[in-house]
Amino acid sequence: MDDIRFSTPGEQGKINSLATDTLRSVRINAGFLLWMGFLGTLLVVCLAAYVIQLRKGLDVTGLRDFTSWGMYIANFVFFVATSLCGMLINSVLGLIGFKWVKPISRIAEIIAIAFAAVAGLVIISDMGRPDRLPYVFLLGRVQSPILWDVTVVTTYFVLSLLLWFFPLIPDLAIAKRRLEGRPKFLVKAYELLSFRWMHHEVQYKLMGQAVRMLLILIIPTAFAIHTVTSWLFAVTPRTGWDNTIFGPYFISGAFVSGAAAVIIAMYFFRVNYRLEK
Amino acid sequence: MSRKKQEEGNRSQDLDRAIESSRRDFIRKVTLAGAVTVTGGAAIYSGHRFEKAKHRDGFVKVLTEDNRLVEIPVEQMRDFKPDLKMLQTRGRYSIDGRRWVMVIDLSRCRNARKCVEACQSAHHLRPYEYHINTLVMQKSANTPAFFMPKPCQHCDNPPCVSVCPVDATFKRQDGIVLIDNERCIGCRFCIAACPYSARIFHWQEPSHHEADNGKEYDVELNVPQKKCTVTNGTTKATVRLSELQEKNAGYRLMPELGTKPRVYYLPPKNKIFEFEEGEKREYKEEKT
Ligand code: SF4
Ligand code: SF4
Numbered sequence: 001m002d003d004i005r006f007s008t009p010g011e012q013g014k015i016n017s018l019a020t021d022t023l024r025s026v027r028i029n030a031g032f033l034l035w036m037g038f039l040g041t042l043l044v045v046c047l048a049a050y051v052i053q054l055r056k057g058l059d060v061t062g063l064r065d066f067t068s069w070g071m072y073i074a075n076f077v078f079f080v081a082t083s084l085c086g087m088l089i090n091s092v093l094g095l096i097g098f099k100w101v102k103p104i105s106r107i108a109e110i111i112a113i114a115f116a117a118v119a120g121l122v123i124i125s126d127m128g129r130p131d132r133l134p135y136v137f138l139l140g141r142v143q144s145p146i147l148w149d150v151t152v153v154t155t156y157f158v159l160s161l162l163l164w165f166f167p168l169i170p171d172l173a174i175a176k177r178r179l180e181g182r183p184k185f186l187v188k189a190y191e192l193l194s195f196r197w198m199h200h201e202v203q204y205k206l207m208g209q210a211v212r213m214l215l216i217l218i219i220p221t222a223f224a225i226h227t228v229t230s231w232l233f234a235v236t237p238r239t240g241w242d243n244t245i246f247g248p249y250f251i252s253g254a255f256v257s258g259a260a261a262v263i264i265a266m267y268f269f270r271v272n273y274r275l276e277k
Numbered sequence: 278m279s280r281k282k283q284e285e286g287n288r289s290q291d292l293d294r295a296i297e298s299s300r301r302d303f304i305r306k307v308t309l310a311g312a313v314t315v316t317g318g319a320a321i322y323s324g325h326r327f328e329k330a331k332h333r334d335g336f337v338k339v340l341t342e343d344n345r346l347v348e349i350p351v352e353q354m355r356d357f358k359p360d361l362k363m364l365q366t367r368g369r370y371s372i373d374g375r376r377w378v379m380v381i382d383l384s385r386c387r388n389a390r391k392c393v394e395a396c397q398s399a400h401h402l403r404p405y406e407y408h409i410n411t412l413v414m415q416k417s418a419n420t421p422a423f424f425m426p427k428p429c430q431h432c433d434n435p436p437c438v439s440v441c442p443v444d445a446t447f448k449r450q451d452g453i454v455l456i457d458n459e460r461c462i463g464c465r466f467c468i469a470a471c472p473y474s475a476r477i478f479h480w481q482e483p484s485h486h487e488a489d490n491g492k493e494y495d496v497e498l499n500v501p502q503k504k505c506t507v508t509n510g511t512t513k514a515t516v517r518l519s520e521l522q523e524k525n526a527g528y529r530l531m532p533e534l535g536t537k538p539r540v541y542y543l544p545p546k547n548k549i550f551e552f553e554e555g556e557k558r559e560y561k562e563e564k565t
Contacts, residue, residue, distance in 0.1 A: 058463075059480035065468055128463015128478065135443045135462055146442035146466055235440065236469035237534070 072126035085258025086112025371451035430538030
């Protein structure tokens with residue numbers, strides 16, 4: 001697969017065949033429906049469990065003050081760690097100049113966004129009083145590492161979102177012209193989100209600059225997200241947690257789990273879109 | 278505090294005075310109990326300031342703002358119900374000119390765990406929920422074991438306050454560390470940060486929540502507490518006694534952590550009270 005993000009109008013022909021391949025919807029077959037049904041059911045069950053937790057208190061989770069207190073937190077760590085892949089694939093490998101990361105950069109970015117968002121949700125489910133979440137913003141005190149964590153996770157989420165969306169604009173513009181026979185709202189949405197992209201030289205140049213800036217910005221943010229989170233745990237005098245090695249340990253762990261998530265996602269894309277050829 | 282002379286004047290003035298008079302009332306009571314070595318901290322639990330004032334032939338004694346004791350007719354009294362906002366504000370003001378510490382004389386501790394029980398009943402806790410707990414200590418195999426009551430140390434450099442994201446737990450000028458249960462978001466970071474394990478989380482509805490329903494939350498008394506918030510149990514039973522510490526080689530719990538705890542222990546020298554195995558067993562059973 002070639003890079004279709006920074007294409008010029010001259011390459012349209014080549015893009016055409018690619019576009020028909022990539023713009024096809026996900027194949028909906030029995031297996032797919034079954035899987036989605038299964039996931040949907042799981043989601044409903046989890047939501048029901050959360051409602052029970054809200055009503056009865058965190059008691060129902062079996063967590064306690066001193067031993068099993070960090071289950072949700074460990075979950076949070078997993079999601080935060082895996083979300084590093086966006087930065088790893090796009091920034092580190094991309095800026096060094098590896099061409100092969102281009103096609104998977106979008107997958108990596110989506111994973112990063114989704115995992116960062118879920119990490120936020122996990123924290124909310126860990127909170128005893130989610131109804132008082134606004135207090136964090138209204139009454140927040142910067143000295144608390146929790147506030148740093150909130151800030152840095154939000155920043156990383158926004159940067160990832162932008163980094164995912166900017167290069168998507170030209171593609172949306174390409175896709176916009178191939179939407180015959182699709183529902184009206186879809187056409188409208190593509191219209192709106194492609195911001196009247198003209199495939200103009202200046203536009204490409206501007207976007208290239210913006211993306212480059214984001215790529216550089218996201219590196220310190222991604223490092224911060226892991227060091228803040230890890231050393232946040234390290235300030236607690238709990239056995240196994242109060243350890244200065246946590247910062248580097250989390251970053252290296254995140255590289256591994258992030259890369260793993262991308263590899264798994266790539267496999268599904270290959271199978272579903274028949275990209276093996 | 279529950280009753281107050283009826284006065285003309287606006288409401289806020291009214292509230293201020295209520296705060297002030299309750300303060301004085303409290304200080305007075307503490308002075309009465311002063312110089313008492315508190316064993317385990319619960320001895321002078323000052324919840325008794327909420328006692329109804331004593332009636333005498335239709336008259337009632339109240340302490341005025343300028344610290345005079347006057348009697349006023351019962352007809353002029355009205356029930357005063359402080360609202361949450363006032364209680365929250367009051368809880369954050371320290372008592373002027375005081376710096377509280379707590380001294381626990383281990384040599385006089387009878388290993389009775391009454392402090393734990395009193396604390397639990399005052400703060401509406403379950404038997405397995407502790408604000409003050411007893412650690413079982415033993416210097417060597419040949420010396421008897423003894424209980425070491427461990428309340429919140431009211432650290433001068435409190436890690437729990439440093440980590441709280443919403444200022445729900447705070448350090449007052451007079452040395453007290455309190456929690457505002459109505460502000461706590463339940464992140465439990467303070468529990469993890471406290472090296473003394475002095476805090477607990479309300480995983481369930483607190484034990485008296487039905488009876489306490491509708492009661493305004495008092496930050497100083499820390500009752501009624503709420504589900505999914507954090508609590509450390511301050512009983513205001515802090516007594517000024519500093520020379521004692523020098524004379525008796527008093528020590529503090531883990532001061533090397535830099536938390537600057539405000540609870541001083543006097544060592545269990547010449548201990549007269551035996552530590553009975555039975556008590557130890559009972560204690561263990563209770564824990565499980
Ligand atoms: S003992 Fe724990 S809860 Fe109490 S002030 Fe110190 S750190 Fe905070
Ligand atoms: S659990 Fe409550 S008191 Fe403790 S740090 Fe979080 S918000 Fe503050």
